[in-house]
Amino acid sequence: MNTDNFNTDFTPLTVEPNRIYDYSFETILEEYGPHDYNDDEWSIIRRIVHASADFELGKSVILHPDAIRAGVESIRAGRPVIADVQMIQSGSGRKRFQKHGGDLFCHIADEDVSKMAKEHNTTRAIISMQKAARLHEGGIYAIGNAPTALLELIRLIREGIAKPDLIIGMPVGFVSAAESKEELAKVTEVPFITNVGRKGGSTVTVAALNAISILADRQD
Amino acid sequence: MNTDNFNTDFTPLTVEPNRIYDYSFETILEEYGPHDYNDDEWSIIRRIVHASADFELGKSVILHPDAIRAGVESIRAGRPVIADVQMIQSGSGRKRFQKHGGDLFCHIADEDVSKMAKEHNTTRAIISMQKAARLHEGGIYAIGNAPTALLELIRLIREGIAKPDLIIGMPVGFVSAAESKEELAKVTEVPFITNVGRKGGSTVTVAALNAISILADRQD
Numbered sequence: 001m002n003t004d005n006f007n008t009d010f011t012p013l014t015v016e017p018n019r020i021y022d023y024s025f026e027t028i029l030e031e032y033g034p035h036d037y038n039d040d041e042w043s044i045i046r047r048i049v050h051a052s053a054d055f056e057l058g059k060s061v062i063l064h065p066d067a068i069r070a071g072v073e074s075i076r077a078g079r080p081v082i083a084d085v086q087m088i089q090s091g092s093g094r095k096r097f098q099k100h101g102g103d104l105f106c107h108i109a110d111e112d113v114s115k116m117a118k119e120h121n122t123t124r125a126i127i128s129m130q131k132a133a134r135l136h137e138g139g140i141y142a143i144g145n146a147p148t149a150l151l152e153l154i155r156l157i158r159e160g161i162a163k164p165d166l167i168i169g170m171p172v173g174f175v176s177a178a179e180s181k182e183e184l185a186k187v188t189e190v191p192f193i194t195n196v197g198r199k200g201g202s203t204v205t206v207a208a209l210n211a212i213s214i215l216a217d218r219q220d
Numbered sequence: 221m222n223t224d225n226f227n228t229d230f231t232p233l234t235v236e237p238n239r240i241y242d243y244s245f246e247t248i249l250e251e252y253g254p255h256d257y258n259d260d261e262w263s264i265i266r267r268i269v270h271a272s273a274d275f276e277l278g279k280s281v282i283l284h285p286d287a288i289r290a291g292v293e294s295i296r297a298g299r300p301v302i303a304d305v306q307m308i309q310s311g312s313g314r315k316r317f318q319k320h321g322g323d324l325f326c327h328i329a330d331e332d333v334s335k336m337a338k339e340h341n342t343t344r345a346i347i348s349m350q351k352a353a354r355l356h357e358g359g360i361y362a363i364g365n366a367p368t369a370l371l372e373l374i375r376l377i378r379e380g381i382a383k384p385d386l387i388i389g390m391p392v393g394f395v396s397a398a399e400s401k402e403e404l405a406k407v408t409e410v411p412f413i414t415n416v417g418r419k420g421g422s423t424v425t426v427a428a429l430n431a432i433s434i435l436a437d438r439q440d
Binding site: 024085 | 240243244247248270272273274305306309310311392393397417418419421423426
C-alpha cells in the first residue's frame with residue numbers, strides 16, 4: 001500500500017482510542033446526572049449510552065442484580081455466547097471469548113435452521129434459539145434484533161429446555177420488541193440485562209456484552 | 221436436529237416478516253407525522269426509524285437531493301460498497317450487492333491496515349479509508365462507527381484521491397461524531413445521507429444502505 005496520502009493533522013484526541021473512550025465516558029457521566037449504580041454496573045450503562053448517544057435508552061436499562069456476576073463467571077468458565085444475529089457476532093468478535101476457552105456463536109444463517117424454519121412456517125430466529133438450546137450448555141444469550149428469538153428463549157427456559165447463565169435481551173422495533181422485553185423482566189430463572197420500550201438493537205447489545213467481557217478480563 | 225420442542229403458538233403477526241414490516245411502517249408513518257418526502261426518500265427515513273425506534277434520530281436525517289439516484293445507479297452498475305466496520309458488512313450482507321455484480325468490502329481488519337496504523341500511530345479506520353480509496357473505483361461508502369474514517373474520507377475527496385458515488389455517513393458518539401457529520405453536510409463533490417447530532421451507528425447505517433439496495437432491486 002502506497003503511503004503518499006497520509007494525514008498527520010488529526011489531534012491526539014481524535015486518534016488515540018483510549019483517550020476517546022475516557023473523554024466520552026466523562027461526558028456521559030456529566031450529562032447522565034446522579035445515579036445509584038456501583039462501578040461495575042455503571043461500566044455497562046455508560047457503554048450502552050456510548051454506543052447509542054441516547055441517554056433515554058441508557059436510563060431505560062434494567063440490570064438484574066445478579067447479571068454481572070453471572071455473565072463474568074460464564075465468560076471466565078469458557079461457556080458459550082450465543083448471538084441472535086451476525087451483526088452481534090461481528091460487533092463483539094469471537095476472540096474476546098476464545099481467550100477464556102469459550103466462543104461466540106450465531107445460528108441464524110445455518111442451513112438446517114433455514115430449512116426447518118421454512119418447513120414449519122416460522123422464523124429462523126425461533127429455530128436458531130431451539131438449535132442453540134440443544135447444542136450449547138448454559139452460556140450468555142445476546143439478543144438485539146429479533147423479539148421472536150427472545151420470546152422463544154423465554155419459552156425454552158420456562159419449559160426447562162434452555163438454562164442460560166445470562167440473557168442480554170434488547171431487541172428494537174415496533175412489533176413485539178417492547179413486549180418481549182417485558183416478558184424477559186418477569187423471568188425468575190435466569191439473570192438478565194434488558195430495557196423498557198421499543199429502543200435497543202445490535203449495537204447496544206454488543207455494548208453490554210463487551211462491557212461484561214471487559215469485567216471478565218479484569219484481574220481481581 | 222430434534223423437533224420435539226416446536227412452538228406453534230405465535231400469532232401470524234409475530235412470525236410473518238412481511239407483515240411485521242408492514243405493520244411497523246404503518247406505525248412509523250402515523251407517529252412520525254406530516255412530512256414532505258417523496259416515496260423513495262420516505263423508504264430511507266422509515267427504515268432508519270425502524271432500525272432505531274427513534275423518531276428524533278429519524279427527523280435528524282439529511283438526504284442530499286441526489287443521494288438516492290446516485291446510490292441506486294452505483295449498485296446497479298455493480299460498483300463497490302465500502303463499510304467502515306464489519307458490523308455493517310454482516311448487517312447488510314454481501315449478496316444484495318453481488319447480485320448486481322458488485323460486492324461489499326470492509327478493510328478495517330486487514331492485516332496491512334493494522335500494521336500501517338501502528339507504524340504511523342493512527343487509527344485503523346483512517347488507514348482503511350486510504351486503502352479503500354486506492355483499491356476501489358467510486359462506489360458507496362457506508363460509515364456508521366468511526367468519525368475518523370468519515371473525516372479521512374472527506375479529506376481524500378477534497379484532495380481528489382477518492383471519488384465515491386454516495387456517502388452514507390452516520391457515525392455515533394461523543395467525540396467528533398457530530399462534527400464529522402457537519403463536515404460531510406458541507407461536501408459538494410459527492411451526494412450523502414447523514415444526520416445532525418451525536419446519534420447514529422451501524423444499525424441505522426445498515427438501514428439506509430439496505431433501503432437504497434431495495435430501491436436498486438426495483439423494476440422501473
